Amino acid sequence: MQPASLFPDTRLQDVHRRLLEHYGPPEPRDLWDPLTQMIYSMLSSRTKTPVSHAVLAALRARFGTWENLREASIPAIEDIIRPVTFPEPKAINLKAALIRITERHGSLDLGFLARHSTEKIRTWLEKFEGVGVKTSAAVVNFSTLRRRAMCVDSHHLRIVQRLGFVNKAATAREAETRIMEMTPDDWSAAMLDDHHSLIKLHGQKCCTKNDPRCPRCPLRDICPTATA
Ligand code: SF4
Structure with missing residues (x-):
């Protein structure tokens, strides 16, 4: 020491x-599940907070579930997320991440992350295209995982x-x-x-x-x- x-x-x-x-x-934060926080944070880079929240709400309204979002076409996703910056790469990265999570873990339930160390979760998150250090910190700190990160x-x-x-x-x-x-x-x-x-x-x-x-x-x- x-x-x-x-x-x-x-x-x-x-x-x-x-x-x-x-x-x-x-204001106290409304803690979301890790997948919702991941989707939000992937959308929100270089975008004002109210716009990001509105786009997340629009995705929920249009697709209902994140499984339906995963099955949607990239143009359909891009159409909804157009108000955020760089909607085209974000639509591609979002769909790819949802498909990859499902292929590797059988579903979009990220509950298994809670069993792992913060470092391991962040390394796992940062392997997805479009997820950098800021997004991985947001997912572990702002979601129900509630881990120490800045x-x-x-x-x-x-x-x-x-x-x-x-x-x-x-x-x-x-x-x-x-x-x-x-x-x-x-x-x-x-x-x-x-x-x-x-x-x-x-x-x-x-x-x-x-x-x-x-x-x-x-x-x-x-x-x-x-x-x-
Ligand atoms: S943090 Fe420093 S640079 Fe920023 S507004 Fe305050 S005094 Fe100015």
């Missing part, structure tokens, strides 16, 4: 506390780069590794989810991509890239 540092790095807790005070507690989306990556927690060229995987190193061991999966939600909200409302509002940012005095 590593000896405890005389000067533990508590910047992540500080950021969490400040954002919690500033924005208030995030979903690093584009807001999160930008903010931890600006805060100097990772370098400017860091990938989402590198950022997640660093964030998890900075995270207290006693933070539950739900707390990690809350942290993700707070950072995402901060990226939408204050630390935006093109126009960060540094003068009114609650992290201004601890941010090395704050502007006047």
